[in-house]
Amino acid sequence: MPVARIITVVSLLFASCFAQAQNQIHRIVSLSPHATELAYAAGLGDKLVAVSDYSDYPPAAQKLEKVANYKGINVDRIVALEPDLIITWPAGNPVRELEKLKQMGFHLFPSHVQSLEDIATNIDALSQFADDPKIGHQAAQAFREQLTQLHNEYGNGKPVPYFYQLSQKPIITVAQNSWPSEVFSFCGGKNVFVNSPSPYPQVGMEQVILAKPQVIFTSGHAMADGSMWNDWHDELPAVEKHQVWKLHSDWLNRPTPRTVRAIKEVCDYFAQARKK
Known part of the structure; x- marks a missing residue:
């Protein structure tokens, strides 16, 4: 098969997978304040239906229902909300409750952030679920550019x-x-x-x-x-x-x-x- 044909087929497959992921994600739950901010940065604010306590930025997040805090996760309420995607915080959320949600068939997106670059990587990854992925990709790129500027200034x-x-x-x-x-x-x-x-x-x-x-x-x-x-x-x-x-x-x-x-x-x- 000609190279051009292969590229075309791969591009179509990627576009198809992206469209499928995009079309299937309409209701999102975030289980930590940082995950909530990342979701908004990725252009998913209009799909969030519930978040964790202390999810206070951007201000719109304060109006959303709270289903998690430092004591645990309200699994029953999450089940009732029927989310298509749950953005988790593996480093802070109770493992037992996350495993329960996984066993129940919910789609979990683990937000792992150990480095500054991971912030941009998370935003890029979450962008696949947005109606307009350019919002997240631009936010991630802007973050990387700001890091470069700060490194040049203070490095x-x-x-x-x-x-x-x-x-x-x-x-x-x-x-x-x-x-x-x-x-x-x-x-x-x-x-x-x-x-x-x-x-x-x-x-x-x-x-x-x-x-x-x-x-x-x-x-x-x-x-x-x-x-x-x-x-x-x-x-x-x-x-x-x-x-x-x-x-x-x-x-x-x-x-x-x-x-x-x-x-x-x-x-x-x-x-x-x-x-x-």
Whole structure:
């Protein structure tokens, strides 16, 4: 068969599969806030019928029914909604309930995000279910271009030792390659607890003091404003240099197109720290 004929046949098959997927997906459920944002970015907002708690962006998501939270998934309600697609969060949703939905025959789309590129990849993949896939592809491309611009602006900075505080009692941080470590690394941050065996380790105040981070970050979800470190002015460089900063939680903790805002925020703070 001539090459041109093969290309034509493959193109027709792809178009057919795409049209089939597109035509079959009319009702979508999202099981995490970041998945909800990714769905909207992919042009699927008009097909969402239910989302998880804290799915508050874009504002239209706030009006949708909530069928999942940190306690679990309302499987019975999801069954009643009869979704054609369920966007799951394997890293956060209960495995048992996801398996139950799968066994019941629901189409699950797992949103795996471990790197910045994965954000664009997820949007591209979800675009196949949109009436206009160009919306998602353009959003993914715009995200990649913004990353390139930010890398050109901040990519050569000197490493800055930092501590990211997720909670105050107990003190919990992020280690290894757990999200949002990718954001800090992009900006030249050096995690003082990167080698912890746990992805989200609980640490003691003494450990933080001994690690001597140059910067301490907190977030709105941490229920901590960093004031607990004020008494350690002489022992903690971050306190001594007034480099204890609170970050925008939703930008940082949710891997979505808004992550570029978190990168800009974190990179700007590291730039300030380098000047001192």
